[in-house]
Amino acid sequence: MEKKRIVIVGAVALGPKVACRVKRLMPRAEVTMIDQDEFISYGGCGIPYFISGDVSDIRELMSTSFHMERTPQFFEDTKDVRVLVRTRALHIDRENKTVSTVNLDTGVEDSIPYDLLVLATGSTPNRLPIEGADLPQVLDVTNLHSALAVKERISKGEVDKAVIIGAGAIGCEMAEALTDLWGLETTVVEIADQVLPVMLDRNLARMVQRHMEEKGVQIHLGEMVRKILPGKGAHAIEVITGERTIHADLVITSVGVRPNSELARKAGLNVSPQGAVLVNHRLQTSDPHIYAGGDCIEVMHLITGKPVYFPQGSLANRQGRVIGSNLANHFATFNGVVGSFSIKIFDLAVGSTGIPLQTAIKEGFDAQDALVVQADRAHFYPTQDLMYLQLIVDRKTRRVLGAQGIGANGDALLGRINSIAALLPHKPSLEDISNMEVAYSPPFASAMDIVNASANNAENILDGLNRAVDLEVFEKCFLEECREDSICLDVRGESNAAPYVARFPHRWINVPQETLKHKMQEIPRDKRLFVICNSGVRSYEALRQLEAAGISDAVNVQGGVAVLKKCGLVKFEDDEEKEKS
């Protein structure tokens, strides 16, 4: 039994993890890992940092934490795992349990017998189905070859202007990489009407967009690239969208990836209509002798209860360990995902878990969002940053469906996101998050931490105590339509409110919350009242006071002036000054 022959197709993330785990459990297993590339076992998620220069040598992405390069020889020496690079798996013969292969350099074909087989075939970047997508200046950054090609062009000084197609995670990371260190004039074109579509809701996406624009990235949303033409001389490429022509020297496409499942499909294994290999919770395919994981499979989404394609290097690692254990006759399971992700975009960290509001509504939840803005530590502690945290919750069951946030301090933000993520499989109620026991001391948390506050706020909204409206409602009714019957009641101190009062005469009035109870007579009762403060806290207090005084239809602008500023709405000259300094 112990001398099992294990063959693993694919040697980037999942494959090596499987190989190492199974060898530790069954040292006498004969493990062979094959990959069609010569680069193996690398951290693909590090590519944007290699291109930006944060990671100076591409070999760092292929190294262990103790600085050994994970070459085939490394696997041979330290793990007793045989690695065949530049070797493509052509066909699985499930009856005879063999994988036929071809060496891409020599053309020599072979047949490798297995007792257990693992498919770690990963994914392939989507290509735009348009003219010019195959021009040599059009690249992606999904593997080390293309990463090297992109960096070579830039570091040779061949690129002044770049276009990134797709404002998903990779597109946004690449925008930073190209702009921040290399100083390229970078334009992002995205077909959806927001950055990070599907991942973030609109409120936060606008803040991210604004941050990128402040850093010099041009962003065109809701635009489809029609074709890419080779031009002449400098900036030799023309990216043509429905709205404009953008000249560039380099085009990076980041429009998603799709699972590599041809081998599985041809072998008669179950594959989804979208092309992902289907597995059970032990990560076995429809053939119990064949396992699969990583970017080529579909997993269960624990919030929607539906299968989802969610390729992530971290999941590949964790699934790899599960497969390794199962191969060695342990019993391990991978039950699904809650959909957590994080990105750093310039000075902003973005994190999310569960499902966004948009998805929740599509999935049939009676969903509500609730946004809070609060310091990431005790407000009296000398260093701190504002964090923006949004919960998504089902009104009927009060179940928390997701959370997303942004902040300057990524570790602090992700700490909150990950804590909520940990609970999501247990279908937490708002009360669970209200009482979540965040370890408290002033340098690291507030006594009532933003995590707790986010749930308290959502409870207040669901209970009808806090009639919160999103920025978009405020923008439309107050800022765009400039309706005379919409009044903004600013309950901050006088000096904070003064510039806004001056900007919107008669329509922006200031009554500091601590004076409100004596000034109820001054509050107009025939207007739509948008109550606002800096974060939404004092305005909520004011809302309760107004209601007690019989004004029960005023609404609270979620996130207050902090959100207006973060989205770049209602700007003042001194804001500009501040941003420049």
Added chain:
Amino acid sequence: MEKKRIVIVGAVALGPKVACRVKRLMPRAEVTMIDQDEFISYGGCGIPYFISGDVSDIRELMSTSFHMERTPQFFEDTKDVRVLVRTRALHIDRENKTVSTVNLDTGVEDSIPYDLLVLATGSTPNRLPIEGADLPQVLDVTNLHSALAVKERISKGEVDKAVIIGAGAIGCEMAEALTDLWGLETTVVEIADQVLPVMLDRNLARMVQRHMEEKGVQIHLGEMVRKILPGKGAHAIEVITGERTIHADLVITSVGVRPNSELARKAGLNVSPQGAVLVNHRLQTSDPHIYAGGDCIEVMHLITGKPVYFPQGSLANRQGRVIGSNLANHFATFNGVVGSFSIKIFDLAVGSTGIPLQTAIKEGFDAQDALVVQADRAHFYPTQDLMYLQLIVDRKTRRVLGAQGIGANGDALLGRINSIAALLPHKPSLEDISNMEVAYSPPFASAMDIVNASANNAENILDGLNRAVDLEVFEKCFLEECREDSICLDVRGESNAAPYVARFPHRWINVPQETLKHKMQEIPRDKRLFVICNSGVRSYEALRQLEAAGISDAVNVQGGVAVLKKCGLVKFEDDEEKEKS
């Protein structure tokens, strides 16, 4: 119904939260908050930062996040809550529903009627039952008066040398406050044999101790202070322990607090033998018209299933909201604690949740600890710090009982601790933590994050794959007893191992892990083999290789050389240099 009279005794943390919440839900309630002090509604946990100077003005601890001071007038104006300061509650007449009070300035007595009463009476610092404990130079830092007194003495230049009695959280925070900014010669005396007793296990406590000592704090463990004598001239105080006499100008005692429950006890409410008010999960006392929360109550520990006294400002806030909701006829519960805490001590963050190993064993669990050392982000990302994370797990059920860690990056550490804490009420298995979905990107996490690695490691220990021994075993058998039959097998690279090989000739041998499979003949089979690497990862790999080669009793030094260094064991001259630079 709405015009309920609500009286709250105590106005520091829980009291104000109750008052504000209930007023928002029931604007017409008549809420009166009484406190015997003149300072109310302050962040007591900020006191060490006030004393250190990080918080320059004590009023910041009494201010809202929008810089308004929370005075009685503030509560009156913004919250419509009446506050009586310098007013002591003398007696509760439960039958007539009144609280009798006395004004401490005027001596005027009064009787305040209530429909619902809240006890937010807090805690009192323990005093040492020894001679000299009442000397004017002996202070605590549990309220703003004593904080002001301590800071006044120091800032006047009256203090060169200070002694802190008690190395719990406050004692350690105070050691930083006195040493770091004020440059005082500070000595900590602790009766237990470690710093942060009961809170941390020994491994991590030693690292914390070492860090404090490097920062210049003198620490005497296992010493009891016998008496404190007034001396003459400079350093006019003598702190006399069983072992020594320490001269000082100031003594700060931080030896715990006890609940203030006299009012409750005299009113015939249920009180624990330790003096904490007993409440149900809605935070009602044995009289349903009287609620209690914060530092005066006992709560359920969700790991042990037993009541515990766990006073924390954050719990007081969250409990305050629960009480406020219940007073207003909502239904809210507080189900217990998992025991999370955090502290910053100089450049080190410390976090913990659940129960330590020592407690787990006392509680009858078949408990095991498992320590990992790993970077707090992708190892190829340019900035990173090592994190030390220990899980405590029950061998039989594989239930995770607790986690504790230290690291330079507190937000990153607490993110991990809080994620595990979020799961603890759900009795997570190791597999739950192995597969915990930490949001991944290189700036914020590893693909196999330290949280996942900690559970993987614990699994390997429980499965007998990783025979891990604690530092203490290694220290005793290898370093102290210097037994000839104990050999250390260092599987790091040659240059890392060389100084150790030179230091321990014949007893510390170096076989890099990548060469091990060819050198099995060189490994002694008649000795006790301690396998070591930098963190415990390669040594685990080596352990598996040794076992496959028939050497099945070698053990792995948990946390490896990183832990040896962090505890200050096996020091080299260049280490000293590095620390100084």
